[in-house]
Amino acid sequence: MNNFSSGKEKLFVIKIGGNVIDEAETLHSFLKDFSAIQGKKILVHGGGKIATSIGNKLNIESKYIDGRRITDDKTIDLVTMVYGGLVNKQIVAKLQSLQCNAIGITGADANLLPAKKREVKEIDYGWVGDIETEKINPEMWKLLLENGLTPVAAPLTHDTNGHILNTNADTIASVIATSLSGSYQVSLVFCFDKKGVLLDVNNEASAISKLTFNDYLSLGKSDKLFAGILPKIDNAFDAINKGVDEVIIGNSTHLSSLINGTEGTKIC
Amino acid sequence: MNNFSSGKEKLFVIKIGGNVIDEAETLHSFLKDFSAIQGKKILVHGGGKIATSIGNKLNIESKYIDGRRITDDKTIDLVTMVYGGLVNKQIVAKLQSLQCNAIGITGADANLLPAKKREVKEIDYGWVGDIETEKINPEMWKLLLENGLTPVAAPLTHDTNGHILNTNADTIASVIATSLSGSYQVSLVFCFDKKGVLLDVNNEASAISKLTFNDYLSLGKSDKLFAGILPKIDNAFDAINKGVDEVIIGNSTHLSSLINGTEGTKIC
Numbered sequence: 001m002n003n004f005s006s007g008k009e010k011l012f013v014i015k016i017g018g019n020v021i022d023e024a025e026t027l028h029s030f031l032k033d034f035s036a037i038q039g040k041k042i043l044v045h046g047g048g049k050i051a052t053s054i055g056n057k058l059n060i061e062s063k064y065i066d067g068r069r070i071t072d073d074k075t076i077d078l079v080t081m082v083y084g085g086l087v088n089k090q091i092v093a094k095l096q097s098l099q100c101n102a103i104g105i106t107g108a109d110a111n112l113l114p115a116k117k118r119e120v121k122e123i124d125y126g127w128v129g130d131i132e133t134e135k136i137n138p139e140m141w142k143l144l145l146e147n148g149l150t151p152v153a154a155p156l157t158h159d160t161n162g163h164i165l166n167t168n169a170d171t172i173a174s175v176i177a178t179s180l181s182g183s184y185q186v187s188l189v190f191c192f193d194k195k196g197v198l199l200d201v202n203n204e205a206s207a208i209s210k211l212t213f214n215d216y217l218s219l220g221k222s223d224k225l226f227a228g229i230l231p232k233i234d235n236a237f238d239a240i241n242k243g244v245d246e247v248i249i250g251n252s253t254h255l256s257s258l259i260n261g262t263e264g265t266k267i268c
Numbered sequence: 269m270n271n272f273s274s275g276k277e278k279l280f281v282i283k284i285g286g287n288v289i290d291e292a293e294t295l296h297s298f299l300k301d302f303s304a305i306q307g308k309k310i311l312v313h314g315g316g317k318i319a320t321s322i323g324n325k326l327n328i329e330s331k332y333i334d335g336r337r338i339t340d341d342k343t344i345d346l347v348t349m350v351y352g353g354l355v356n357k358q359i360v361a362k363l364q365s366l367q368c369n370a371i372g373i374t375g376a377d378a379n380l381l382p383a384k385k386r387e388v389k390e391i392d393y394g395w396v397g398d399i400e401t402e403k404i405n406p407e408m409w410k411l412l413l414e415n416g417l418t419p420v421a422a423p424l425t426h427d428t429n430g431h432i433l434n435t436n437a438d439t440i441a442s443v444i445a446t447s448l449s450g451s452y453q454v455s456l457v458f459c460f461d462k463k464g465v466l467l468d469v470n471n472e473a474s475a476i477s478k479l480t481f482n483d484y485l486s487l488g489k490s491d492k493l494f495a496g497i498l499p500k501i502d503n504a505f506d507a508i509n510k511g512v513d514e515v516i517i518g519n520s521t522h523l524s525s526l527i528n529g530t531e532g533t534k535i536c
Contacts (some may be wrong), residue, residue, distance in 0.1 A: 021535070054349075077354060081322075085353015086345060093376040095278050097430035103378045108361040110371045110417055147411055151377055156357070161367035164357055219413055 011145070011184035011250030012041040012259065015173035018048035019193045020252045022088055028094065031193075033255040035098035038182065040145045042176060043102075044153045046169040047089060051082040058127070065167025071166040080106075080156060080164050095150065102150045108164060110140050110199035115157035115165050115174065129157040131146040131172070136179045145184075174235040174244075181187035181243035188244050189259065190232050196265030197233065201226040207250075210266050213237055236267040278517040279413070279452035280309040280527065283441035286316035287461040288520045289355055296362065298459075301469040303366035308413045308452065310444060311370075312421045313359060314437040319350040339394035339434040348374075348424060348432050356422040363418065370418045376432060378408050381440065383425035383433050396484070397425040397433025399440070404447045413452075440511075449511035457527065458500050458511050459520035460504030464533030465501065470496040476519075478534050481505055504535040 015016035020030050034043060052062050056076050063070040071079070088104040095102035095224050107113025107129070113136065115129030144151050153176065170190065177188040196207035199219075208215075216233060225233070229249075236247035250257075250264025258261035288298050302311060315492035320330050323346050326401035331499035339347070356372040363370035375381025375397070381404065383397030395473040412419050421444070422496040438458060467487075476483075484501060487493050493501070499519075504515035518525075518532025 029394055054326070057324070059325075080357050081353040082350040083353070084351040084357045086350070089348050089352045089374055089376055092374075093426045093432050094430045096376055096426060096428060098381055101379060102376075103373070104376070105371070106360075108357055108364055108370075110365055111369060143411075143415055158361045158364060160364060164361050177531045225513070 003108050007116065010184040011180060011186050012037055012039075013044065013173050013177040013180070013186060014041065014189040014191065014255070015044040015046075015047040015169055016191045016223055017169065021045060021048035022050065022193065025255045026239070026253065027091075030252050030255060031091065031094050031100075032050055032098060035095055035100035036115060036121055036256070040150075042141075042145075043095075043150050044154065044169050044176065045083075045087060046155055047079060047083045048087065050087065052077055054078065065125075067126075070124070070199075071128050073127070076127040076164060076166060079166050083154040084156050084164070085140070088152060091152050095152065099146055100165065101152050102152045103140055103144060104152045104154065106154045107167065107172075111137065111158075111160070112140055112169070113153075113175070114159040115167060117159050117163070117165060127163060127165050129159060131157055131167060131175045133179065134195070137175065137260055140178050140182055141176070142183055144167055170232060170235050174239045177239050177244045177247075178242040181245070186236065186238050186244045187259070188247045189255075190236070190247070190249045190262075191255065191258070192232075192249070193268045194229075194251060195263065196250045197229055197256075198226060199224055200205040211268065212268060219234070233267065239268060276451065276453040278484065279309055279454045279467065280305055280307075280457060281312065281441050281445040281448070281454060282309065282523070283314075283437055284400050284455040284459045284520055285314040285413070285498050286435065288421075288459065289313060289316035290318065294521065295359075298523060299362050299368075299407075300357065303368035304524070305527065310409075310413075310419045310421065311359070311363075312423070312437050312441040314423055315347060315351045316355065317354065318479050319347055322346065322350055322515050325351060333350060333391050333393075337396075337434065338392070339396050341395070344395035344432060344434060347434050351422040352424050352432070356420060358428060363420065366442055368418050369416055370420045371412060372420045372422065374422045374432065375435065375440075378406055379405065379426075379428070380419075381425040381435070381443070382428050383435060385427050385431070385433060392529060395431060397427060397435045399425055399435060399443045400445065401443055404443070406447050406451055409444070409448055410451055430446075433498040438500055441442075442507045445507050445512045445515075446510040449513070454512045455527070456507050456515045457502070457523075457532075458515070458517045459526070460500070460517070462497075462516045462519060463522075463531065464490065465497055467492055476533050478536065480536060501535065508535060 200204040247267040467474040515535040
């Protein structure tokens with residue numbers, strides 16, 4: 001969908017992961033770049049290693065199946081504390097010091113991200129939530145954005161029955177971007193530790209500047225893409241198909257270049 | 269100040285402490301009563317024993333001087349996690365399930381409670397914040413309230429330079445009530461584990477229904493009041509003097525009776 005002449009105001013939805021959060025210097029530098037972005041913006045953050053390290057001290061074992069954290073009773077409390085409290089509020093306080101009027105949220109706050117506990121089929125993921133996209137109220141997000149606030153979302157949703165749920169941060173960013181694409185011209189930016197989508201995972205110079213769906217299909221067939229990037233790309237195409245203006249994937253240390261289009265991979 | 273005929277809309281600012289938070293049943297019952305209150309309301313919560321118990325597991329020692337927690341680097345991270353994350357978000361999720369559109373905040377969020385790190389005089393309290401009342405923006409609080417949201421405040425503020433600060437929940441409730449008394453007819457309710465201000469701390473039947481400043485002075489002189497209640501009463505009179513309509517002190521298990529004036533001690 002081309003919103004070039006839509007007249008809608010621009011909105012950046014930017015996702016960062018553990019690699020940014022785990023290092024104080026990297027995080028500070030990223031937040032400085034983020035706060036310098038003019039206009040409306042939303043930050044979605046993942047968790048980072050800190051949840052695992054605090055979990056270890058509390059004797060809460062990290063369990064994974066297919067790369068996904070299994071969220072038992074103790075683990076949901078752990079991530080609610082660490083993602084929703086420690087990480088989220090430290091980011092908010094830092095953004096405030098950079099003159100960015102941030103407000104930290106989880107999906108439970110103002111019912112911003114209603115979700116459903118994932119059904120138990122072969123795997124019981126525990127307290128993991130799949131967002132009920134159709135129940136999101138864009139007006140509540142707009143209320144915050146239109147009043148000069150910058151939402152900072154932790155990777156947590158809720159089941160509307162009193163339980164916090166663990167939800168993938170990439171998915172949250174994608175869903176927020178999609179839900180607000182009717183109101184804004186949305187750029188969705190996935191930051192990670194590579195320059196973009198790489199044709200050779202060991203060579204940063206192999207980052208491609210653009211990826212169309214046809215490119216993706218043919219690259220996928222030839223097994224040229226690093227498996228870790230595939231869910232990000234799937235999320236990206238899904239967002240584009242649902243009205244997001246552009247999706248950019250690239251390195252968190254070059255946020256301004258990602259945003260002005262001189263670095264990163266643009267998915268279109 | 270009598271706002272009886274002011275025509276201002278009513279606002280309840282209700283504070284709960286550890287005794288409510290530490291027991292799931294008590295908390296659920298309180299939140300049910302809280303969510304049943306019609307109209308505008310704000311909940312301020314303290315911490316509870318859970319911070320101490322998680323701190324113990326993490327080998328973070330609780331230090332107190334004069335009953336006040338000394339907040340070193342590790343302790344501010346602990347309370348940011350536990351108060352700002354675990355306790356706050358669990359309350360928000362539960363209120364959402366009770367059809368109360370709660371939004372969890374700390375003072376850093378939307379810069380709702382700017383504060384200053386307490387100066388080191390005889391005691392170094394560490395990361396403890398004294399709220400800069402004159403810098404509070406009531407419009408931001410009103411934005412939330414006027415759009416059907418119920419703020420749930422953790423006992424945390426920020427120094428506007430990037431640091432979260434630990435701040436007494438009674439003080440936060442008092443300051444919020446005061447700051448919004450120009451816009452609303454504010455009832456400030458301090459919930460604790462006694463029926464109200466007791467003349468005999470071991471006898472619940474000795475709760476007094478009303479306490480004027482003159483009563484307080486004469487009771488204070490005769491040492492009849494339990495020392496633990498004195499800061500609450502001081503906070504209460506301070507709030508009244510600054511425009512809050514009424515302050516009620518009483519048991520969290522009887523919230524509806526506190527609000528309709530049939531139980532608790534009314535400070536005036």
